[in-house]
Every structure is written in C-alpha cells, then in structure tokens.
Amino acid sequence: MTSATARQIVLASRPTGGRAALSDFRLEDVPMPVPGEGQVLLRVDYLSLDPYMRGRMNDARSYAKPAQIGEPMPGESVATVIESNNTALPAGAQVLVNAGWVSHTVANARDLSPLSADGITTRAYLGVLGMPGFTAYSGMAAIGKPKQGETVVVGAASGPVGSLVGQLARIAGARVVGIAGGAKKCAYVVDELGFDAAIDHRASDFADQLANACPKGIDVYFENIGGAVWKVVLPLLNQYGRVPVCGLMAQTSGKNADADDGLAATMRAILTRSLTVRGYINYEFLPDYRDAFLRDVGGFLRAGQVKHLEDVAIGLENAPQAFLDMIDGRNFGKVLVRVSGEV
Template sequence: MATQQAIQVVLASRPATPRASLENFRVETVSMPVPSAGQVLVRIDTLSLDPYMRGRMNDSKSYAKPAEIGQPMPGESVATVLESSSPEFVPGDIVLVQAGWRSHAALDAKGLKKLAVEGFNASAYLGVLGMPGFTAWSGLEVIGKPKAGETLVVGAATGPVGSLVGQLAKHKGLRAVGIAGGEKKCAYLLDELGFDAAIDHRLPNFADELRSACPDGIDVYFENIGDAVWNAVVPLLNQYARVPVCGLMAQLSGKLSHDTSKDYLAQTMRAVLTRSLQIRGFINYEFTEQYFDAFIREVSALLREGKIKHIEDVTVGLENAPQAFLDMLDGRNFGKVLVQVSA
C-alpha cells in the first residue's frame, strides 16, 4: 500500500468550561493500522459530527462512556474496505463504522454494516437515513404521537434531526413551526421544506413571534435547544402536550441567554402539573430493536419519491474537524455536519 501513515484527532484535554475550544483537540500522525485475523482495514470517507460528542468530552456519568484523553474522539463514519481477512467483506465494500475521528482503522468484521447505496449517496446513512434520522422519527412517533390537525414546534429546525421532524409532521397532517437562527435558515424552512412558519430565535421579540405563529397553542414540542427557547415554549403548551427531549444545544455550547437568576423550573413544573404535560428524554437506541425497520421503510420511500429533502454541511479534511465541530455547537452550520476525510 502506498500510504503508510494515517491521521487521527484525539481528545487532548477536557474542557474546563461548558465551551470547548481547539486546545481540547490534537491532530496526530500515526502508523497505518494493520488488520489481524477476522478484521478489515477501512479508509474513512466521511465522518459525522454530532452534538452528543460534546458530552463525551466530559468525564461525567452519562448514557455512554466518556472519550479517553489521548484517544480518538468517538464518531460514526462511512468507510471503504481496503483489505479484508473476513469472507463477509471484500475490498471496495462501503460500510458504516464506529471508528472515531480517524483516516483509517482496523476493525472487527463482526458487527460492521455493509451499505446498499443504490439511489442514495452513502453519506445519507450518517444523516437522514442514519442516527439523526432515526432520532427524529422515533422521538416524533413514539413520544410525540402526532395527530393530524395538531401544531408541532421543533427547535434547531434546519439541523438533520429538526428538519426531518418538521417534514414528517407535515406528511402526517400537522402544522409545523420551525425555530432556527437567522433569516437564511428560516427562509429555507418555508421555501424549501414547506414549514407553515419559521421563527428566528435571535430576534429580541422571539417569544412574541412564537406566540403569534402558534395561535392554537403547541401540541408537540420537539426539544433540541433548551434555554430561552424552552422558556418561551412552556406558556404555549396545550393540555396533554407531548415533549420529546432530544437535545439541549444551548447547554452543550455553553451559550445560555436566559436570565439565570430566575427560577424557571417552578414555571415548568407548574405547567407539567396543571396541563398534564408529557415530557420524556430519550436516546434513539432505546427504540432501535422495535422501530428501526419501520423508520427505514418509511423514510427511504419518502426520500426516493422526493418528498423528503436534506442538506449537508461538508468540511474537507480531518484536520479541520475540531473547528467544524465547534462551529456546529455555536449554530454556524447549515444542515447535517460532515467531514470529507478522503476524496
């Protein structure tokens, strides 16, 4: 093989504050991994960057183990098999792998997923047909329990999760209201994705604009942001409203904008009690065994029929992954954040 070296991005240090920085990452050149019996050598083509990775940088108890200092950051990728000692894979196969932020990896063949990419770009399996897509579908279906005629509001609505939540809601006959940052993103929600309303959370009168966009209140709120957005949503939640809690981007980025001296918990808990709200946090893998096949059938069909749209925000070069990741946490991305590792 001509290339004898690989690169990887490791966690150099844990963030001392909620806001991570470039100093927390380190790019390293390492020897090309050598596959052993039962393994395959893969070249990472496209790496997915996702908000959950910020939590893995902390050494705290969570639903998954933290990343280790000096080890590659965790992450899912689409990769190409270069060498194989397994009869299940041959060079050239396209696979979905958990290899972290690396250019190459030697992985056990058992558990690798070969991708059928006919009709799709392989990168779709990192977004609309992958973990973010299933997160959107399962949170909406299992917890949101959407009903035609209801009003759904979703935060971070141009992201890979939020954009699919809103489009699925429209297909099911709901009124979809998206919350996003900036005029460009709001215009995309209205003009391209067919949302009924789009509200810029950066507006000084955001709460009033949201209220005007939801004259009949909110029946399903798909939570991706937290912070001041949540505080504006709570008064609008209807009796028996459902709230799938998927993410809290404001907390992950460390950019809290609400008045932290005020106790908003009391407002939330009173609403939970008096309006019989159903609020449930979830991690998508809770629903994989029971619902993943149904998700693939529904969303892949909609995608092939052109009824679902998705966009990708691609950064070229693994060495640029840390900055792309920080930009995503600050909301500077537009669509599913990917890193093109190999041409």
C-alpha cells in the same frame, strides 16, 4: 494501502468553563493499522459530527462512557474496505463503522454494517437515514405522535434532526412551525422543507412571533435547544402537550450554563397541563422502530417527499473547527467531514 501512516484527532484536554476550544483537540500521525485474521482495513471517507460528542468530552456520568484523554474522539463514519482478510467484505465494499475521528481503522466484520446506495448516497446513512434521522423518527413515533390538524413546533429546525421532525409532522397532517437561528435558515425550512412558518429565535420579538404563529397553542414541541427558547415555548403548550427531549444545545454550547433554567415554572406546567415531557436516547427505540424507519424515511426520500441538507468540511484536520462551529450554531445542515481525498 495508500500510506504508511494514518491520522487521528484525540481529546487533548477536557473543556473548562463549559466551552470547548481548539486546544482541546490534537491531530496525530500514527502507524497504519494492520488487519488480523478475518479483519478488514478501512479508509474513512466521511465522518459524522454530532452534538452528543460535546458531552463525551466531559468526565461526567452519562448514558455513554466519556472520551478518554489521548484517545480518538468518538464518531460514526462511512468507510471503504481497502484491504480484506474476510471474504464477506471484499476490497471496495462500503460500510458504517464507529471508529472515531480517524483516517483509517481495522475492524471485525461483525462490528460493521455493509451499505448499498440503492439510489441514495451512502453518506446519507450518517444523516437522514442514520442516527440523526432515527432520532427524529423514533421521538415523533414514540412520544410526539402528531395528529392531523395539531400544531407541532420544532427546535433547531434546519438541523439534521429538526428538519426531518418537521417534514414527518407535515406528512402526518400537522401544522408545523420551526425555530431556527437567522433569516437564511428560517427561509430554508419554509421554502424548501414545507414548514408552515419559521421563527428566528434571535429576533427581539421572538416570543410574540412564536405566539402569533401558534394561535391555537402548541400540541407537540420537539425539544432540541432548551434555555431561553424553552421558556418562550412553555406558556404556549396545550393541555396534554407532548415534548420529546433529544437535545439541549443551549446548555451544551456552554453559553447559558449559569442562566435561570425556569425549573419551577416548568414543573408546574407539567402538573397543571398534564404535559408529557420525555427525554430519550435514540438507541432505546431501535428494536421497535428501526425497520419502520428505514422503510418509511427511505421511501419518503426516494419519492422526493423528504429533503436533507449537508454541511461538509474537507479534511480530518478541520474536524475540530467544524465541530465547534456546529456547537455554536454556525453550521447549516448535517455536519460531515470528508476525510478521504479519494471520494
């Protein structure tokens, strides 16, 4: 054991006015947890920060229970066993654990997923081979279903979900257009990820640029943004277009909470163009697609057909700022926090 105390970041208050702030979080020192019979003590190495966490800060009905005031923020981590009362998980074993924003935790073996690097860094199981990657894979496999020669447009294209969506569409033979914020991110999705084009949604002529990049319209739009971007995409959707909806970052950030959402135009387009607009939470597809996801994306990753980028903050105390930066789009790649200085 490396310390007599552990640390955690708890939800100190619920955001007001839609925007989250540093004051909504609190860093605490707590007693080091002690493993009971059959349990293990884990040192968190990497914590995953993801957009869904913003919704958990609200006391509102959703697909998951809200975070509670005074309790650690939720989150998945890669962790190392440092003390074991279970022969199946010896000291040194690495696992996936849903422990939240903490430095150490105690867990039962049945609640952990042992990891084997197998040529891939274990922290990849928080990104391209984890929940974000599965969100991309399952949404495209079950809803998007890109075909050879179709046009696929991807919102938040440089992020951990959008970047894999576009690469999977490219592998399927589609023309891929990414939407991202800023020249650096747009260059990355074209030059590094192999998208056919990328459009900066901050550009004054964003609508014209997107239309020019999609001369045959849009067959699949992977929705990760909402707001003003959706209103530009909507007129370009082709008959029988498919729209997997996994996120609405424009609303999540709180920036556009009062903006006109264009609901009437959206519903009319769904009707007149026979659009499929399907919201989903990734875990509903786990039984049907998890094995294929690990096989296919793991294979693409090892073969160099899929690339991924990580944006790593150092220290648990810096998780709140890294999280707020992500919500505002200031990150570049999958956001992780390196919690342990020993990794």
